[in-house]
Amino acid sequence: xxxxxQHSLSFAPPGQNAQPRASAAPGNLRTEPKPVRxxxxxxxxxxxxxxxxxxxxxxxxxxxxxxxxxYLAALSDPEALAAIRLTLLVAAISVTLNLVFGLIAAWxxxxxxxxxxxxxxxxxxxxxxxxxxxxxxxxxxLFGAQGFWGPWLQAxxxxxxxAVPGIALATIFVTFPFVARALIPLMQEQGTQEEEAAxxxxxxxLQTFFRVTLPNIKWGVLYGVLLCNARAMGEFGAVSVVxxxxxxxxNTMPLLVEIRYDEYQFVASFAxxxxxxxxxxxxxxxKTILERRLDEEELPREH
Amino acid sequence: MxxxxxxxxxxxxxxxxxxxxxxxxxxxxxxPLAGLFLKTLELSPDQFWNILASRRTLxxxxxSFGLAFAAALVNLVMGTIIVWxxxxxxxxxxxxxxxxxxxxxxxxxxxxGIALTxxxxxxxxLGAPLAALGVKVAFTPIGIFVAMIxxxxxxxxxxxxxxxxxxxxxxxxxxxxxxxxxxQTVFRVILPSLIPALLTGLALAFARAVGEYGSxxxxxxxLPNVSEIAPLLIVIRLSEYRYADATAIAVVMLVASFLIIxxxxxxxxxxxxxxxxx
Numbered sequence: 001x002x003x004x005x006q007h008s009l010s011f012a013p014p015g016q017n018a019q020p021r022a023s024a025a026p027g028n029l030r031t032e033p034k035p036v037r038x039x040x041x042x043x044x045x046x047x048x049x050x051x052x053x054x055x056x057x058x059x060x061x062x063x064x065x066x067x068x069x070x071y072l073a074a075l076s077d078p079e080a081l082a083a084i085r086l087t088l089l090v091a092a093i094s095v096t097l098n099l100v101f102g103l104i105a106a107w108x109x110x111x112x113x114x115x116x117x118x119x120x121x122x123x124x125x126x127x128x129x130x131x132x133x134x135x136x137x138x139x140x141x142l143f144g145a146q147g148f149w150g151p152w153l154q155a156x157x158x159x160x161x162x163a164v165p166g167i168a169l170a171t172i173f174v175t176f177p178f179v180a181r182a183l184i185p186l187m188q189e190q191g192t193q194e195e196e197a198a199x200x201x202x203x204x205x206l207q208t209f210f211r212v213t214l215p216n217i218k219w220g221v222l223y224g225v226l227l228c229n230a231r232a233m234g235e236f237g238a239v240s241v242v243x244x245x246x247x248x249x250x251n252t253m254p255l256l257v258e259i260r261y262d263e264y265q266f267v268a269s270f271a272x273x274x275x276x277x278x279x280x281x282x283x284x285x286x287k288t289i290l291e292r293r294l295d296e297e298e299l300p301r302e303h
Numbered sequence: 304m305x306x307x308x309x310x311x312x313x314x315x316x317x318x319x320x321x322x323x324x325x326x327x328x329x330x331x332x333x334x335p336l337a338g339l340f341l342k343t344l345e346l347s348p349d350q351f352w353n354i355l356a357s358r359r360t361l362x363x364x365x366x367s368f369g370l371a372f373a374a375a376l377v378n379l380v381m382g383t384i385i386v387w388x389x390x391x392x393x394x395x396x397x398x399x400x401x402x403x404x405x406x407x408x409x410x411x412x413x414x415x416g417i418a419l420t421x422x423x424x425x426x427x428x429l430g431a432p433l434a435a436l437g438v439k440v441a442f443t444p445i446g447i448f449v450a451m452i453x454x455x456x457x458x459x460x461x462x463x464x465x466x467x468x469x470x471x472x473x474x475x476x477x478x479x480x481x482x483x484x485x486x487q488t489v490f491r492v493i494l495p496s497l498i499p500a501l502l503t504g505l506a507l508a509f510a511r512a513v514g515e516y517g518s519x520x521x522x523x524x525x526l527p528n529v530s531e532i533a534p535l536l537i538v539i540r541l542s543e544y545r546y547a548d549a550t551a552i553a554v555v556m557l558v559a560s561f562l563i564i565x566x567x568x569x570x571x572x573x574x575x576x577x578x579x580x581x
Contacts, residue, residue, distance in 0.1 A: 006426060040384055048400050055422055059417075103328045104323050105324040107316060108323075110319040114317075126336070129512070129564050130514065131516065132514065132517065134537070140546075144546075146546050169331070176331055196314065205315035234413075241538060270421075273414040287409075
């Protein structure tokens with residue numbers, strides 16, 4: 001019995017903050033025989049290694065397959081630099097707009113009660129469920145030559161499609177829910193008492209928002225911005241449909257990855273891809289850190 | 304609906320923020336999506352039907368929906384195993400593997416696409432040994448299946464993980480002390496209470512795989528009727544200026560995703576009634 005207990009305790013879920021309930025339970029009734037545990041862990045590790053770790057490793061292996069100088073040459077080529085600049089510009093535009101929208105929407109949704117709230121959240125979530133290609137297509141149907149407003153735009157010489165505004169619109173669409181979705185549950189959890197106290201003490205609405213609400217949700221804001229930015233910089237399908245692939249002008253980094261790959265310039269393709277993979281890895285590390293902070297942000301309210 | 308309506312109305316800015324929210328939501332999401340449906344109305348029912356019933360469209364839809372469902376099933380099984388290992392066991396690198404589950408969310412799809420292709424191509428790290436076994440993955444429907452498994456990994460894990468963590472340990476202890484064998488406890492007590500979360504994860508993985516484009520097109524081979532997915536056919540029709548065709552396929556896919564959202568919402572409501580909040 002003691003043997004069994006010790007045995008299972010070593011495999012008990014880590015206590016600390018993540019699983020307080022599980023760690024409190026006696027482990028012996030709640031785990032599987034050792035061979036079963038070993039097999040399950042082995043399957044999980046093998047599967048994740050093949051499907052997630054190897055693809056990541058292959059990106060960097062391919063990018064450096066002809067040495068560091070070929071890698072650097074691929075990244076300093078004018079088209080690559082133009083793609084990097086465009087990607088940064090589009091991400092800046094869409095993250096800023098979605099941040100402002102997310103804060104406004106989260107205030108309306110989390111701090112007030114009204115009928116149809118769940119439905120409104122479902123509508124905000126919609127872009128997550130739409131195929132990236134369709135997210136681009138809807139803007140082609142609005143602004144394309146055969147689209148609803150295409151003829152008017154052409155007559156007034158305004159370029160939306162195959163230009164920065166179209167790419168930004170498609171990116172805003174696909175990243176639309178990120179900030180709002182990060183903030184709504186957090187702000188609902190925190191309630192309205194602090195804001196009400198500020199208002200009753202004579203603070204204005206904006207003062208209350210910037211001095212009371214915002215400091216309480218700062219990690220949530222950062223979390224939403226982080227995920228929004230990662231998707232904005234990495235979006236491929238939607239941007240591909242609206243970009244027109246004009247060299248040096250409307251190619252973002254993911255689009256350049258495809259172009260170089262189709263030209264059999266694999267080192268150049270994987271070099272740009274390696275930058276995007278690094279962005280993804282940095283995003284994940286930051287996300288993990290932020291999730292821990294967010295737990296703390298929510299905690300004082302629960303007790 | 305809520306008891307706190309009166310108390311909450313003391314905060315300012317509801318009208319303004321709600322107005323801005325609805326305006327921006329309409330401009331970016333609702334009007335563009337409505338435009339897609341309006342464009343479909345320009346087609347006669349016959350035209351619409353002929354586009355969808357064409358062999359190439361039907362095959363593309365079959366490939367996208369069929370392989371996405373198969374991949375989602377793989378993700379359901381593997382996701383359950385992964386989440387069990389991550390939540391219930393301790394092993395070296397557990398936290399790292401936990402974080403790695405999100406890579407398919409974070410990695411841009413084009414990067415995933417070329418990485419998987421390079422890995423599973425005939426001379427690739429995994430493609431070469433598989434080719435020796437007579438299995439060709441890249442540039443076949445199996446390649447599409449592999450890419451769809453990749454992008455679906457986080458969904459089952461991340462929807463089931465919080466539910467498994469919160470599961471009341473007393474239920475298991477009760478089952479065990481009443482004489483249930485461990486496998487009976489797992490399959491008759493624990494897994495049934497995870498069903499709503501498992502089905503939600505399945506639906507989300509399926510929805511994502513159906514619409515997936517970037518990570519699939521590089522490895523797919525893109526042979527019409529064989530390995531051409533529906534989103535790629537939309538792109539091809541657009542490049543041929545056949546807007547009607549692109550629109551009709553898109554509407555079918557959009558309606559399918561609305562149905563999935565509906566199912567997921569139902570599942571979540573079901574989950575809430577099954578597991579009392581604490």
